Amino acid sequence: MQITKQDVEHVAKLARLEITETETDAFSRQLSAILTYVEQLKTLDTAGVEPTATVLEQTNVFREDKARPSLSVEKALANAPESESGHFRVPRILE
Amino acid sequence: MALYKLTLRELQERFTKGEVTACEIVQAYTLRLNQLEPKVRAYITPTKEAALVQAEALDEKLKGWRRTMPLMGMPVAVKDNICTQGVLTTCASRMLGNFVPPYDASVIARLRGQSYLLLGKTNLDEFAMGSSTENSAFGPSRNPWNLSRVPGGSSGGSAAAVAADLCAAALGSDTGGSIRQPAACCGVVGLKPTYGRVSRFGLVAFASSLDQIGPITKDVADAAMLLGVIAGHDPLDSTSANLPVPDYAKALKKKDFKKLKVGVPREYFAEGLDPEVEQAVQAAIEEIKQLGAEVKEIALPRTDAAIATYYLIATAEASSNLARYDGVKYGLRSKETGNLLDMYMKTRQEGFGPEVKRRIMLGTYALSAGYCDAFYGKAQAVRTLIRQDFEAAFREVDLIVTPVMPTPAFKLGEKSEDPLQMYLSDIYTISVNLAGNPAIAMPCGFSKAGLPIGLQLIGRPFEEETLLRGAHAYEQVTNWRAKRPNIR
Secondary structure, eight states: OOOOHHHHHHHHHHTTOOOOHHHHHHHHHHHHHHHHHHGGGGGSOOTTOOOOSOSOSOOOOOOOOOOOOOOOHHHHHTTOSSEETTEEOOOOSOO | OOGGGSOHHHHHHHHHTTSSOHHHHHHHHHHHHHHHHHHHOOEEEEOHHHHHHHHHHHHHHHTTSOOOOTTTTOEEEEETTBOBTTBOOOTTOGGGTTOOOSSOOHHHHHHHHTTOEEEEEEOOSGGGOOSSSTTOTTOOOOBTTBTTBOOOSSSHHHHHHHHTTSSSEEEEEOSSSTTHHHHHHHTSEEEEOOTTSBOOTTBOOSSTTTOOEEEEESSHHHHHHHHHHHBSOOTTOTTSOOOOOOOTTGGGSOOSOTTOEEEEEGGGGSTTOOHHHHHHHHHHHHHHHHTTOEEEEEOOGGGGGHHHHHHHHHHHHHHHHGGGOSSSSSSOOOSSOOSHHHHHHHHHHHHSOHHHHHHHHHHHHHHSTTTTIIIIIHHHHHHHHHHHHHHHHHHHOSEEEEESSSSSOOBTTSSTTOHHHHHHTTHHHHHHHHHTOOEEEEEEEEOTTSOEEEEEEEEOTTOHHHHHHHHHHHHHHHOGGGSOOOOO
16 A cells, blocks of 8 residues: 555644654655555454444443542643643734 | 672662662663763663652662552653653754653653653654664664664664663654564564553654554563553543553562464465574474463465555654644744745745655645545555454454564665565554554564564554563573673
8 A cells, every 4th residue: 555745744633743754755655554454354254243442331431420539730730841830821813 | 790790670679679860770871871872872762860869869868668569669761752850852853853742641740650761762763763773864773783784663762772771761663663673683582562552642743543652671570560551541642542551560460371262364474474484483483382372373365455554644644743843832943934834834844854855745645635535545444454464363362463664674775775665564553553453572582693483473452461461471491681782
């Protein structure tokens, strides 16, 4: 299976990942090899087979809607690259 | 005998009897670390100074009190993708190079509740993605048996630390073999519990439907002891099983395989298995027979499909989980920022290493419009078939015995240029994560070059007792642990 440089650039954009020219070449080559390998799954008949998303039997796990102690604003912001007045600060969104 | 040579249980016994203080334990390990850590490089963040302060406080507090909790005063190393409040947790990534968690993972809260001593945070492949620790942003760890070999991965730092006596026991995490494979490479015991047996709260997520925390220890009884402390339901992890935790030490009393049926999957002894590894595993199977097991050949017909299935599911989940690293809430933010989108893209470019990027790309591709059904959907369906293989096998047998990896530990740099070759070395461990079963890796011999060879036992879901009983029985008659690495 051939993953072109255009494919790589498209996927990188979806993944919010800036990539260099060298990386584009390498990913095109490596992803082509890996996807060719995984294409072997096509030979297995999975008609009518339920997909497994988790091995657990349970579906929803509920708890009471009760307030519990949580991180203080100060602690929650302690690792932020930038914060201001109790908020995360981000670069301008609208030009 | 030097304190660092003791198993967790031996050390605990001396501590409980008051023969040794917590300070003496930390001091013994500090000397050992000063001597060998520069060679092995098992740790990203050593915390021996903080451990000494805690040890002093613990000794002071314990004066005249009985010491009863299993992990009290015990020096433990923790893989650096498990959150430790106030202690750097980097995931071996530039992205989290400055991340200090404001909370403890639930497994850490349990250890802290017993007054354990954290000796440090151990090295791993970045975000646990790899089989050698070579993908660490802080450089690889070394195999204590041969410093030019990898310690395996991704929990390579934890396994190397246990093997080199740089801690009494360690925690790792296992998504596709990341506890068992490094344990095999380093000649120690590594247990991947059943999915849901141990809380994942505070484990930095890689592939949420596969990740599981487990012990890496010097012997099987230590693994049983540590599992007993970390296992159990946790309201903070809705995927943790609400089931009682058995007394795992009790499971070790029967020192045989009597009335146990043990399956040998023929697909695991096919092409690609190193003859030395095969010989050691076959000899182990013979021992298991001698211990009373009824050994029979079984089939796991979808084994060939496991790697392809795993690398679609794990990368799809990873691409979603790692979307959180956006330079906003914690971790790295690129200095070269334009608008918000530029900041995301540049931050992720600078923060992630090559393997993490590759997996994000693969996972994003597998989930993208037009390919999701063909790749991710297909992989989920094949995962069901793989589970059914194990369910069918476990209707016939109580345990399955296999190699852990096709070869002994490979050389640093040997596979780092070819990601697919690296992925293929996970063939014997990966299916177990897809099926959710528990499995244990333990030493079963050495290659001619003096490298450890690992044996894997796989059990039914939530039957860690049978797994530990079998592993312990085998360990009792072989005692591979008597041979220790001569680190130089």
